[in-house]
Structures are given as structure tokens and as C-alpha cells.
Amino acid sequence: MTRAFSDLHLRVNPKDAGATQKIVSRAARFGYSQISIPFTSGLSEEESARLKAMCSEAGLDFVARADFSPRSENDLTRFLRKFRRRFEVICITCDSKEVARQAAKDRRVDLLNFPSLDYHKRFFDRAEAELASCGLAALEVDVKSLLILEGPTRVRLLTSLRREVAIAREFKVPVVVSSGVSEERFMRVPRDLASLAFLFGLDETQALDSTSTIPGSMVLRNREKLSNRFVAPGISLVKEGQPS
Amino acid sequence: MKRVKRRYLALQLECESVPAERKFIDAVWAAVTKLYGEVGASLTGMALIEFNAERRVAVVRVSLATLSMVRASLATITSVEGKVAAVHVLGVSGTLKALYARAE
Numbered sequence: 001m002t003r004a005f006s007d008l009h010l011r012v013n014p015k016d017a018g019a020t021q022k023i024v025s026r027a028a029r030f031g032y033s034q035i036s037i038p039f040t041s042g043l044s045e046e047e048s049a050r051l052k053a054m055c056s057e058a059g060l061d062f063v064a065r066a067d068f069s070p071r072s073e074n075d076l077t078r079f080l081r082k083f084r085r086r087f088e089v090i091c092i093t094c095d096s097k098e099v100a101r102q103a104a105k106d107r108r109v110d111l112l113n114f115p116s117l118d119y120h121k122r123f124f125d126r127a128e129a130e131l132a133s134c135g136l137a138a139l140e141v142d143v144k145s146l147l148i149l150e151g152p153t154r155v156r157l158l159t160s161l162r163r164e165v166a167i168a169r170e171f172k173v174p175v176v177v178s179s180g181v182s183e184e185r186f187m188r189v190p191r192d193l194a195s196l197a198f199l200f201g202l203d204e205t206q207a208l209d210s211t212s213t214i215p216g217s218m219v220l221r222n223r224e225k226l227s228n229r230f231v232a233p234g235i236s237l238v239k240e241g242q243p244s
Numbered sequence: 245m246k247r248v249k250r251r252y253l254a255l256q257l258e259c260e261s262v263p264a265e266r267k268f269i270d271a272v273w274a275a276v277t278k279l280y281g282e283v284g285a286s287l288t289g290m291a292l293i294e295f296n297a298e299r300r301v302a303v304v305r306v307s308l309a310t311l312s313m314v315r316a317s318l319a320t321i322t323s324v325e326g327k328v329a330a331v332h333v334l335g336v337s338g339t340l341k342a343l344y345a346r347a348e
Binding site: 030146147150186187189191193195196198199204 | 278279312313315316318320322328332333
């Protein structure tokens with residue numbers, strides 16, 4: 001069975017139609033089947049529809065994703081209440097431990113992302129993983145930093161990533177590998193993207209799952225939940241009865 | 245002595261201008277050395293088999309034990325000869341014959 005690859009983090013400005021078109025065409029050429037361009041400043045229905053059309057024209061499935069860096073727990077809760085029903089994937093960039101813990105606990109959060117360069121703000125430790133394992137959140141790793149960094153900074157990043165991925169595996173927290181790129185030149189074919197995961201301790205199958213089945217099943221689960229036929233996990237409306 | 249198992253990788257070079265064969269393989273070696281050091285690079289047993297400048301396709305041979313290391317290193321290449329570049333793996337095979345057959 002061929003894998004359907006996803007890149008859920010292409011950080012191009014959705015308002016820049018030219019750059020978006022280039023990224024979308026390249027993703028299609030590289031063999032991705034699902035991509036996501038995150039919205040950071042709210043959802044414009046028009047933009048979302050335009051991106052969806054652009055992707056379907058290129059043979060790609062567009063996933064509506066929102067990225068947010070809350071300043072406090074309340075800020076996070078407010079954001080989730082407002083946007084959860086409007087996006088298929090919610091990613092929280094954790095800038096403080098308080099936010100990281102709350103995001104890991106909250107079942108409305110899909111992805112936990114941590115700043116690549118600030119090592120003091122990488123809060124994915126055992127406590128965080130334990131909370132995430134009870135919820136639905138996955139750890140997202142952007143490989144862009146591995147491409148642009150060199151020397152001691154890359155060494156330090158690899159050390160952090162290896163530790164975090166080992167903790168995530170211990171607590172059975174899914175790991176999603178995304179590109180996190182904003183320029184075409186850093187885009188890689190899906191198997192090359194997965195091969196970078198070898199650098200932080202994922203074997204070939206786990207790395208391929210992190211770029212295909214794990215993000216794919218996350219999107220599927222959320223689409224089911226967002227569908228108006230969804231009642232509860234495992235229960236959906238098949239047919240509406242006629243009033244007697 | 246146990247026979248060393250090898251793999252052949254077909255690589256697609258994406259860059260503004262085509263570099264010389266020597267510059268290309270130097271960039272690949274530099275990427276492997278940067279990530280794994282000189283000892284790690286020496287374990288790969290890497291050799292350039294073919295470089296087609298027209299099609300921007302290269303074939304390299306590596307030892308099977310270090311295939312993942314080489315693939316990861318190839319993905320980190322962002323420039324060749326100071327120019328923006330990327331190297332994508334088109335295919336991996338145990339024999340050159342199968343690799344060429346797959347490419348056709």
C-alpha cells in the first residue's frame with residue numbers, strides 16, 4: 001500500500017498568492033497528498049476557500065490549520081472556544097510552561113510546538129508527555145531548523161529533539177514531523193523529510209508514520225468531529241427519522 | 245571477512261546552475277562530515293558512480309549500514325558551490341541494473 005504523505009506546516013503567508021501557488025505546486029510535484037498552511041490571524045472564509053481550490057486544482061487535500069501562541073491559560077481557552085469548530089487542526093506554540101501544561105491537557109489541542117531556537121522554552125518533559133498521553137495532542141517537530149542551523153546550535157537542537165522524541169515514545173505521544181518551511185528551496189520530498197527524523201532517533205517506519213499515517217489519522221478524526229453528523233466518538237448520525 | 249552490503253542511490257540535484265561533478269560530491273561529503281564527523285563519513289563507503297549534468301541526476305553507492313545516515317545528510321544540503329541547491333533521493337536499490345530499470 002502506498003503511503004499518503006502530509007506536510008501540515010508550510011509557513012507561507014496565505015495572503016501572498018504567488019508564493020503560495022509556488023509552494024502548493026511544488027508540494028504536489030513532490031508527492032504530498034495533504035498540506036496545511038496555518039492561519040495565524042484568524043480565518044478568512046474567502047482565503048480558506050481560495051487555498052482549498054488552489055490545492056484541489058493541484059491534486060492536494062488542504063487542511064485548515066490555526067497556529068496560536070497564547071500568553072496565558074485563559075488566553076488559550078478563549079482561543080480554543082472561539083476557533084476549535086472552525087479549523088481542522090489546532091497547533092499551540094508553547095512559550096510558557098503554564099501554557100504548555102494546559103495545552104497538553106486540553107483535548108481540543110492537536111499539536112504542541114515549541115520554539116526551536118530557545119532551549120529554555122522547550123517544555124516537553126516527562127510531566128508534559130504524561131499530560132499529552134491522556135489527551136489527544138501530538139508533538140510537532142519542524143525540520144526547517146535542522147536545515148538552516150549549523151555547528152553547536154544544531155548540535156544543541158538535535159540533543160533536545162532526541163530527548164523529547166524519546167520521552168514522547170515512552171509515553172506513547174504521537175510525533176508529527178513537518179517541514180515548517182516558508183521558502184520553496186527548503187522543501188524536501190516526503191521520504192527525505194522522514195529521513196531527517198533519523199537524526200533525532202526515529203527509525204524508518206516511525207519516521208514514515210510521522211509524516212503520513214499519524215497526521216492523516218489526526219485530520220480524519222477531526223473532520224469526523226467537525227461533521228454535522230458527529231454525535232460522539234464512534235457514534236454518528238446515519239439517517240434522520242421522520243416525525244410520526 | 246563478511247561481504248559489505250551496498251545500496252545505490254539515484255539523486256536529483258535541484259539548483260540554479262549545474263555544478264561540476266567534483267563540486268557536487270564535495271558538497272555531499274561536506275554534508276555527511278558536518279553531521280557525522282570524519283569517522284562517520286568514512287564508514288559510509290560513499291562513491292560517486294555517475295553524474296549526468298544534463299539531467300542533473302547522480303548515482304552514488306553507500307554501504308547499507310549507513311544508508312539512513314547518508315539519506316539524512318543529503319536532505320540537509322542547502323547549497324552547492326555557494327549556490328542555493330537541494331538534493332532529492334529519487335530511488336534506492338541494491339543493484340545498478342534495478343536502479344536504472346526503475347528510473348526508466
